[in-house]
Amino acid sequence: MTRTRTSVVLIALLVVSATTAGVTGAAMTSAKSTSQAQDQGLDEVPADSGEVFWQGQFLRFTAGEGNTSEVWSIRRVQNGQVGELATEVLLGGNGTAVFATSNLDGRYVVVDENGQPVVIQDGNVVGVGSVGEASFEIAQQSLNATFGDTVVQNDDSPESQTDLRVQSNRAGYGLTLLSEQLSASQLADVFQSVEVRDGSAVVTRNVSGDDVLDANFTGVEPGTYNVTLITDDGTARAETAITVVEPVDGTASLSNRTVTEQRGDVARFNVTFDGADRATVTIGSRQVGYLSRFTVVDANGDGVATVALDTFRAGIAPNGTGVSVVGEDELTDFQMVTDPTPGRLDAATYPVEVFVGATRSDVGSIRVTERSTQGIQIWTAPDRANVGSAAQIAEVATQNQTVANQDWAIVQVQASGLYSYVQNISDLNNETTGLSMNLTRVGEINQPAQDVPLEEARLIVDESGNQFFLVLDSNTLEANRTYRANFTISAANPYVSAGNQTSLVANFTVVERDLSFDRPIEVPSASGATISGTSTAAPGTELTLEVANTDQNPFLKRQTVTISEGGTWEATFDFSDVPAGTNFTVSTNDPESNATGVVVGGGAAEAQATTTTTTEAEEETTPVGEETTEATGETDAATGGDETTTEAGGATGAETETPAAEGDTTTTTTEETTVEASAPAPGFGPVSALAGLVALLAGGAFVARRR
CATH class of the missing domain: 2.60.40.10 (Immunoglobulins)
Incomplete structure (x- = not known):
């Protein structure tokens, strides 16, 4: 009996102990949250129905000693009614509870143990009420900060002074400044409205929605300084940076102030130095959501440095600087002033500023436009031609869909926005960028289509011309077969929207070389x-x-x-x-x-020679008779003193009765007529005519006698 009674007592003690442990644990959790808030310098704020509080604050309310150890809840207001649970709280001594708001956003009510919304005034529960009467709002505070000047000097001059501009949707809050490079006391020296409190650089007044903190960087070591702003209740934070330089002489300018490039390509501009060997450059602005700052050094001393902005990689976390300097020159102190971009740079105009020391020396812009896909063509070039660049291809290639075996077969694809990430053959087939390029031998009857490995081709990238070429030796292809080149850019590409896939197709045929x-x-x-x-x-x-x-x-x-x-x-x-x-x-x-x-010697070939010579003679204004005679002399030499031709020249009218020499044509007769017109044949004249008449009469008498 004693043993049984003892067991019951032990069980009761265990139950009480477990219950107490649970309550104590919850209380300790609440106390721990409160302790953490206090450790971080974050004050508890009295809850109040109908008021607006800021995400990150710790809200406190008291329900009275009669509610101690009760579990109440904070619930979301949905459609004007008590909605889903946000968090539970255990009421400690005097019925007090504290809850964090870091994960809350919207309208909420505190609900008692009976599920009724309670009305709170200045941190005290005054009774049960409707949802409208009991609710309060948790809002997210916005906080942005930027220096009026991105570069300042460290001398005692106006160029060392600037301001820190603060913007927020909240008014009347406290700020603390932090910096990895500057101590609290140094921050207090730079900013006029800051003093050191408990080892922190605290702004000495409440900050309004749009406010300005004056700064002077005289005596600060050269370098780039990050400054973080945190609200006193931990509801928001912002980061910004400024570069401090020593006074320097000289200038730097942009040789091409306006640069236009497509998304996915690389924009380049030149910084020209005069009396200086380095300059600070900024690209972008807070208004466009991308701002980077860096130093360009003319390391090779030629007075010019080329800066390249890779629009595909710029601004992407974690290593998406996307900015480089071409050749032997150097880029140092790169810093993303704004947060990393959520995606690839949008089409926009990005300002460019150049500083020598703290003096702004020149300004320009990079205009980033949307990419495009234009077309595909087939070209061919002689096998001995050099086709190692786009310029060389332009000099020797001819557009043709027929390529002779042994010659170059060239596939030209005109498309922009590819040349940050297309540099090698393998880059043309990439699921991440949505690119696909293939060459296929077209199938025929009982002959299936067959892919041609692109490794057989050479890639020529012409970034400035927004095009690339695949150059193939047609010896690697089959003669008397047709090939199809296909380039596709799908919606997997970050610059192509869903449903806007583009495919370019062109065919060419390889033929025998003859x-x-x-x-x-x-x-x-x-x-x-x-x-x-x-x-x-x-x-x-x-x-x-x-x-x-x-x-x-x-x-x-x-x-x-x-x-x-x-x-x-x-x-x-x-x-x-x-x-x-x-x-x-x-x-x-x-x-x-x-x-x-x-x-x-005669015929069509001879006539062609004569016609050509005569035409040339007319152009040289040589007398027609002289040129014709010379041409006829050539003809006589060519015919080798043809017997038929000689007879044709020895009797009037012989041209129409004498058989043409083999190969002669009407053109030959014309030449002979021309000769007669320009130089009469010897043996003709009045005396000769009289002699002929006498001979004719004598012949007639002879015939009469015979009869």
């Missing part, structure tokens, strides 16, 4: 004789033609010609030393081809 001659190959025995033809090789390809004969009249002639944009070519030779009727072989090595031809 050359053909215009037939028949007949050239006059004269200068200016032409041999022509066509080729599938890229326009601009140089051809070396050899014309040779190894028989009785051996000769070797060589000419270099260039294939035109239409794929045609023409070579000019001097055959004036080659007799008519001579056969020859004409050949090329690349593309390899050959054919036979013949030197002719």
Whole structure:
């Protein structure tokens, strides 16, 4: 019996102990929160129905001793009614509780143990009321701070003075200043309205919604200083920075004050130094949500430094400086004055300022616009051409969807906003940036499509031209097959909105490399004789033609010609030393081809030579008769004193009755008529006519006698 009674007592003690421990633990938690607030210098604020409090404050209320150890709650007001639970509190001695507001935002009520909203006045519960009567608001305080000047001097001059501008949606609050680089006493020396209290630099007056704290940095060591502002009740904080420099001589300017670049590209501008070797540069402003500050040093002493702003990386946390200096010059003391940007830099105009010492030396701007995707084209270039840059491609390439085997096949993609993150072939296929580039051999009957590895190509990036090129040696591709180039930028790209994916497609065909001659190959025995033809090789390809004969009249002639944009070519030779009727072989090595031809003395080739000569003579204002005679002399030499031609010149009217020599044409008859008109044939005149008449009469008498 005693043993049983003892057990009951022990159980009761354990229950009481557990209950007390729970209550004590909750009370200790509340006390701990209060202690932390006090340790941080954060005062408890009496709660009050109908008032506005600031997120981060600790609110206190008292419900009276009769409610000690009760658990009350703070609940959100939703649609004018008591809503979801925000937090619970345990009422300690005298029925007092303290709760934090760091996670609260909106309208709230304190609800008693019976679930009724209570009305609080100056921290004391005065009774139960409606939600409207009992509620209070927790608002988030905004706090921004910026120095009026980003750079100041440390001498005793007006350039050492500036102000710290504070903006907030709250009025009548206290501020404490902190800095990793400046002690509390140094901050008190710089700011006129600050003094040291309990080791902290505290503003000596309440701060209004928009306020100014005067500052003077005379005697402060050169450097960049971060200053943090914290409200006395811990509801908000802000950070800003300022650069202190020594007075210096010289100036620095921007050689290109306005720079325009697309989102995703790199904007560059030049800082030119005159009597100085360093300058402080700022890009952006608080108004556009991005502001960076850094020092540019002319390390190589050439008087110019090029600054590059990578619009893809700038402002992105944690290492998104996005600013660099090109070449041997240096960039130091980089600082993001504003918070990191939530995404890539937006399209906007970003101010640029240059300071030498504390003096603003020049201003400019970077205009960042939206990116775009324009088009895709196919080009070809001779296999021996240098295509290592966009400028070289522009000099030698021809737009063509047919590419001869061995020549360069060039895919041009015109698109901006890529060149911060597209530098290598591998960058063209990246899920993060939403890029896809592929080359496919188009499928045919019973022949599936086949991807061509892009490693076979060379990437040429032309950032200034907003384009890139894929250069392929067509020897790596199959002849007589069609290929498709496809470039896609999807909504995974940070600059492409959902549903605005863009794909560019272009086809080209690889053909055999060949050359053909215009037939028949007949050239006059004269200068200016032409041999022509066509080729599938890229326009601009140089051809070396050899014309040779190894028989009785051996000769070797060589000419270099260039294939035109239409794929045609023409070579000019001097055959004036080659007799008519001579056969020859004409050949090329690349593309390899050959054919036979013949030197002719008359016909179409001779007429072409005469017509050309006459035209040239007219242009030189040489008398027509003289030029025609000379041309005819060449014709006589070419025909080798043809017997038919000689007879045609020895009797009037013989032109229409004498059979044409082999290969002669109407043009030959015309030439003979021209000769007669310019120089009558010898053996004609009055005496000759009389002799002819006598002979005719004698012949008639002879015939009569025979009869």
